[in-house]
Amino acid sequence: MQETVETFTVTSALVDGFARLTGDHNALHTDAEFARKSRFRQRVAHGMLAFARIGRLADAWPDRWLRFRTLEGRFTNPVPVGAALRLEVRATPQAGQLWTFEADWTSEVDGLTAITASGSFVLLPEAPPAVTAVEGRSCLLLEPVEEADHGADELAEARADLPFRITTGGLAALARLLGGDRPASASCCPNLAATMLLSTLVGMRLPGRRATFTDFRIAFEDDLPLDAPARLEGSVTKLSAASETLTAQARIACGGQELATGEVRSVINPRPRAMLSAAEIRERHLGHGLEGKVVVVIGASRGIGETAAKLFAMAGARVVVHYFRGRSDALAIAAEIAEAGGTALPLACDIREEAEIARFFAAVDSAFGGVDVLVNNAVMDFRPKPVSELRWADYLGELEVSLKGLHACCDAAVSRFKSRGGGKIINVSSVAVDQPVRGQSKYITAKSAVVGYTRSLAVELLKDNVQVNLVVPAMTETDLLASIPSDFIRRMAKARGMGRNLQPIEVAQAMLYLASCWSDAITGQQIVLNLGEPPFA
CATH class of the missing domain: 3.10.129.10 (Hotdog Thioesterase)
Structure with missing residues (x-):
C-alpha cells in the first residue's frame, strides 16, 4: 500500500x-x-x-x-x-x-x-x-x-x-x-x-x-x-x-x-431573494392597512376605549363605538369622529347577555357588512377591596364581563372573520397579573383568565388567519382610577423611573399596531407597556 x-x-x-x-x-x-x-x-x-x-x-x-x-x-x-x-x-x-x-x-x-x-x-x-x-x-x-x-x-x-x-x-x-x-x-x-x-x-x-x-x-x-x-x-x-x-x-x-x-x-440553489425596493415600501407598506376596515371597540365610551375608537377612525377605519350605560358619551364620541372626517357608529350592548350580543353584531353587519377587528376593552371596575371581604359573587361579577362577555364577543366575531378570510382580536390585560397589588384580587384574577384565554384562542385560530394578541398596560390615567386618591396616583407617577404614568393614547397606539397589517406575523403574544419597569415581556 x-x-x-x-x-x-x-x-x-x-x-x-x-x-x-x-x-x-x-x-x-x-x-x-x-x-x-x-x-x-x-x-x-x-x-x-x-x-x-x-x-x-x-x-x-x-x-x-x-x-x-x-x-x-x-x-x-x-x-x-x-x-x-x-x-x-x-x-x-x-x-x-x-x-x-x-x-x-x-x-x-x-x-x-x-x-x-x-x-x-x-x-x-x-x-x-x-x-x-x-x-x-x-x-x-x-x-x-x-x-x-x-x-x-x-x-x-x-x-x-x-x-x-x-x-x-x-x-x-x-x-x-x-x-x-x-x-x-x-x-x-x-x-x-x-x-x-x-x-x-x-x-x-x-x-x-x-x-x-x-x-x-x-x-x-x-x-x-x-x-x-x-x-x-x-x-x-x-x-x-x-x-x-x-x-x-x-x-x-x-x-x-x-x-x-x-x-x-x-x-x-434558489435565486437570491429580492428585497423590497424603497419605492415598494413607500407605496405599499407605510400605511396600517386599516382604511375601510370595520373595527369594533368594546367598552369605547370612555378612557382607553374612547381614545382607541378615535385613533382607529383617524387611521381610516369604520368604528363601532360600543357602550353599556354611557349612551350620551358614545354619541358624543361618534359625533366628534364624524366632525373630524371619520366614520363611527355608537351601539349599545350588555355583553353579559348572549341575545344582546347577537343583536349587536347583526346591527354591525347591517351597517358595515361585517367586522375585521375586535378590541375587547370592557371591564367591570377597579375599586380596591381586600380579599377577606370578597365573595364568590364578586369574582363572578367581574368574570361575567372580563371573560364571559369577552368570549361571547370573540365567538360572534370569529364566525364573521372566517367568512372574510381572517381578522384580528386585541384583548386587554394588566401588568398587575405579573406584579400583583393589594386590593385588586378579583380584577387580577379576571385579567389572568384573559391572558390564558388569549393564548389558547390564538392557537385555535392559526389556520383561520385570525391573530389574537394582548395589550398589557401599566397604570393608565383614565377615570377607571377614580376610586384611587389623586395624590396617591401622582406619587406613584413620580416614583416611576420615567416619572409618569401611561396615557390612554399610548395604549391605543399599541392596539392600532396589533390591529394593523404590521402585526400580521404576531399572534398569542403581548405588548407590555411597562414604562421600563417589571414585568418584562
Missing part, C-alpha cells in the same frame, strides 16, 4: 488559476458579492480544485506514467477560499498494472470532511515525457462558455456540449495548481485534466450559476490523447424540482470514439 499525506491551502490565486484553466467562472467561486448572498455566505473554492490534488499520486512513481481509469468524488462540505486542507490518500496494488485508491480531504480547522474520493489508475512502465516549457494555450476549452442561470423548472432534458483540447500548456497549468517541485507538466494525467471539466459542465451549464456540485463518477475506456479536439457532453437524466437536485449523464468523445462515461449531481 502506498500512503500519501499532505496539507495545502486553497488560496484565491489557486481559485482564479483553476477558473482560467477550466473556464469554470461560476459566480459562487469568482464573485464575492454573489457568494455573500448564497447559502455559504462567502466565496468558496471549486470542489474539483481540491480534488485535482489527487494527481500528486504520480509523485510516488517518478519513473512511471500514471493514468487514471476511474474517478469518483463526493463534496460533503464547502471549502472557503483561504481554507487549509489535509489530504490523505491510500493506494493499493491490484492485478497487473492496476491500482485502486481512496482519499479524504479534511479541514485543518474543524476536522470536518470536505471531500471523499475513490478510483483506480494504471502505472505504465515508461516514464512520462518531460516538457520543459509551456506550449500552447493553457485553457482547456476551445471557446469561452457563458454562465447559464437555470432554475429547476428549466432543466428537464437539458443538454450541454463543451469542446476542449488537452494541451501541454494546459497540463503545465494543472501541474502548477498541484504544486510540488516536479517541472514535467506531461506527468499530469490528461484523463484527470479532462475530469476537471466536469466542474465547468456543472458550474457553467447544467445548471450553471446557481449550482453546488455534490458528486460525480467517471470511467475511462481509453486514454485521452494530447492535442486532439474532444467534447464533453452532458444531458440531464433526473430532475427534482421539490428537492432542487439534478443528475446528468456525462460523456467524453474524441475523433468519433467514446473515451469515457459518467454522471454528475448537483444542487440547484
Whole structure:
C-alpha cells in the first residue's frame, strides 16, 4: 500500500488559476458579492480544485506514467477560499498494472470532511515525457462558455456540449495548481485534466450559476490523447424540482470514439431573494392597512376605549363605538369622529347577555357588512377591596364581563372573520397579573383568565388567519382610577423611573399596531407597556 499525506491551502490565486484553466467562472467561486448572498455566505473554492490534488499520486512513481481509469468524488462540505486542507490518500496494488485508491480531504480547522474520493489508475512502465516549457494555450476549452442561470423548472432534458483540447500548456497549468517541485507538466494525467471539466459542465451549464456540485463518477475506456479536439457532453437524466437536485449523464468523445462515461449531481440553489425596493415600501407598506376596515371597540365610551375608537377612525377605519350605560358619551364620541372626517357608529350592548350580543353584531353587519377587528376593552371596575371581604359573587361579577362577555364577543366575531378570510382580536390585560397589588384580587384574577384565554384562542385560530394578541398596560390615567386618591396616583407617577404614568393614547397606539397589517406575523403574544419597569415581556 502506498500512503500519501499532505496539507495545502486553497488560496484565491489557486481559485482564479483553476477558473482560467477550466473556464469554470461560476459566480459562487469568482464573485464575492454573489457568494455573500448564497447559502455559504462567502466565496468558496471549486470542489474539483481540491480534488485535482489527487494527481500528486504520480509523485510516488517518478519513473512511471500514471493514468487514471476511474474517478469518483463526493463534496460533503464547502471549502472557503483561504481554507487549509489535509489530504490523505491510500493506494493499493491490484492485478497487473492496476491500482485502486481512496482519499479524504479534511479541514485543518474543524476536522470536518470536505471531500471523499475513490478510483483506480494504471502505472505504465515508461516514464512520462518531460516538457520543459509551456506550449500552447493553457485553457482547456476551445471557446469561452457563458454562465447559464437555470432554475429547476428549466432543466428537464437539458443538454450541454463543451469542446476542449488537452494541451501541454494546459497540463503545465494543472501541474502548477498541484504544486510540488516536479517541472514535467506531461506527468499530469490528461484523463484527470479532462475530469476537471466536469466542474465547468456543472458550474457553467447544467445548471450553471446557481449550482453546488455534490458528486460525480467517471470511467475511462481509453486514454485521452494530447492535442486532439474532444467534447464533453452532458444531458440531464433526473430532475427534482421539490428537492432542487439534478443528475446528468456525462460523456467524453474524441475523433468519433467514446473515451469515457459518467454522471454528475448537483444542487440547484434558489435565486437570491429580492428585497423590497424603497419605492415598494413607500407605496405599499407605510400605511396600517386599516382604511375601510370595520373595527369594533368594546367598552369605547370612555378612557382607553374612547381614545382607541378615535385613533382607529383617524387611521381610516369604520368604528363601532360600543357602550353599556354611557349612551350620551358614545354619541358624543361618534359625533366628534364624524366632525373630524371619520366614520363611527355608537351601539349599545350588555355583553353579559348572549341575545344582546347577537343583536349587536347583526346591527354591525347591517351597517358595515361585517367586522375585521375586535378590541375587547370592557371591564367591570377597579375599586380596591381586600380579599377577606370578597365573595364568590364578586369574582363572578367581574368574570361575567372580563371573560364571559369577552368570549361571547370573540365567538360572534370569529364566525364573521372566517367568512372574510381572517381578522384580528386585541384583548386587554394588566401588568398587575405579573406584579400583583393589594386590593385588586378579583380584577387580577379576571385579567389572568384573559391572558390564558388569549393564548389558547390564538392557537385555535392559526389556520383561520385570525391573530389574537394582548395589550398589557401599566397604570393608565383614565377615570377607571377614580376610586384611587389623586395624590396617591401622582406619587406613584413620580416614583416611576420615567416619572409618569401611561396615557390612554399610548395604549391605543399599541392596539392600532396589533390591529394593523404590521402585526400580521404576531399572534398569542403581548405588548407590555411597562414604562421600563417589571414585568418584562
